[in-house]
Amino acid sequence: MLIQENQIKPQIYQAILIHPNISGGRCSGNLFLTASGVFFDSEAINYSISLMNLIINAGGAGNRFVFFRDKDHDNISIYTSDKSVLKNEVIVANRNLNEQVSYAKKMLNKLMLGTLALLGAVVLLIGALYLLKDKMVEGLASQVPVEWEKAAGDKLFTALSLQYNIIQNDSLEKEFVKVAGPLFKQVESQGYKVDLYFVKDPTINAFALPGGKVVVQTGLIENAKSWEEVMGVLGHELAHVTRRHHIRSVINNIGVFTILAATLGDVSALAGTFANIGGDLASLSNSRAFEHEADETGLDYLVAAKINPQGLISFFETLKKEHETKLNKKVEETIDLSFLSTHPSTQDRIDNLKERIKKINLRFSPLPGNFNSFKAVLQKSK
Numbered sequence: 001m002l003i004q005e006n007q008i009k010p011q012i013y014q015a016i017l018i019h020p021n022i023s024g025g026r027c028s029g030n031l032f033l034t035a036s037g038v039f040f041d042s043e044a045i046n047y048s049i050s051l052m053n054l055i056i057n058a059g060g061a062g063n064r065f066v067f068f069r070d071k072d073h074d075n076i077s078i079y080t081s082d083k084s085v086l087k088n089e090v091i092v093a094n095r096n097l098n099e100q101v102s103y104a105k106k107m108l109n110k111l112m113l114g115t116l117a118l119l120g121a122v123v124l125l126i127g128a129l130y131l132l133k134d135k136m137v138e139g140l141a142s143q144v145p146v147e148w149e150k151a152a153g154d155k156l157f158t159a160l161s162l163q164y165n166i167i168q169n170d171s172l173e174k175e176f177v178k179v180a181g182p183l184f185k186q187v188e189s190q191g192y193k194v195d196l197y198f199v200k201d202p203t204i205n206a207f208a209l210p211g212g213k214v215v216v217q218t219g220l221i222e223n224a225k226s227w228e229e230v231m232g233v234l235g236h237e238l239a240h241v242t243r244r245h246h247i248r249s250v251i252n253n254i255g256v257f258t259i260l261a262a263t264l265g266d267v268s269a270l271a272g273t274f275a276n277i278g279g280d281l282a283s284l285s286n287s288r289a290f291e292h293e294a295d296e297t298g299l300d301y302l303v304a305a306k307i308n309p310q311g312l313i314s315f316f317e318t319l320k321k322e323h324e325t326k327l328n329k330k331v332e333e334t335i336d337l338s339f340l341s342t343h344p345s346t347q348d349r350i351d352n353l354k355e356r357i358k359k360i361n362l363r364f365s366p367l368p369g370n371f372n373s374f375k376a377v378l379q380k381s382k
């Protein structure tokens, strides 16, 4: 029977031995306990501590290890992160160790609570920073002078204009500004000068560049049914400018914390970065939040300009219908609806706008100028 008892394999724990005779001072290996003591086993060295001399305590880096020491050899210790070693039957059975073990357990629990509290604090901090981040981005963006945005937007426009067929027709522009003037005023009162360009392009789109250049593709006018629809899209695009979505998305991309760390509040350091990101600005990937913001601010501009904001909704509905028809027909070539982003969905945006319009009690008079004749002249323009 004795032989059989000896054959029971002891439980093995991964452990580290700190020993002055090992190169590097430490090595990893296996720890096990028997009735005669604590054993450390590795290719480099074997070491044991008799139960008589054993000292057990908890602590170490990160305060999460169980240490075994020989009371005669202060500079040597075996430690493991496997706390279950304290429940090993050899230790439990040895009454002389009880006090040390319960103290070590207490230490580990205390330390674990400390770690949990710290972890909780870190999670809270990250959460708070996350919530603050948008505000910080907005704050940083507001520090960027409009001239920088304008310079970046102009640079971008020069590059884009090479591939665009810009329609030059002063009387068309005048007619357009007659309608859009009050809307432009909303933006110009915030320090932006709106520069308008018509581009011969069947794409149903309009977009604004940072600083206030607005490009309207002829496809947008051709597919709109009224001035109000065009103005709705324009209001949205202009809101992207004034809400500084370009620079905010750039800051988002670079990382607000990187910028804060690099500049420590000195925004002039941003100038260099901003001057070199023309390309990024072109591919402004409007986030869901930015689209909603632009819809809502655009709506406010329209109302302030006494333009019926219902036009934006009806334009969205037309686009949605058209998009669905194309999808149903399974047309291979997809129409470019870049004004319509996939996120948020068009229906989301329609619902959101309808909800806001409900609260507005305004009567809108018809806009000046004949939209259809404007459309016809534009179509013929080169």
Ligand SMILES: [Zn+2]
Residues within 6 Å of the ligand: 236, 237, 240, 286, 291, 294, 339
């Ligand atoms: Zn947009």
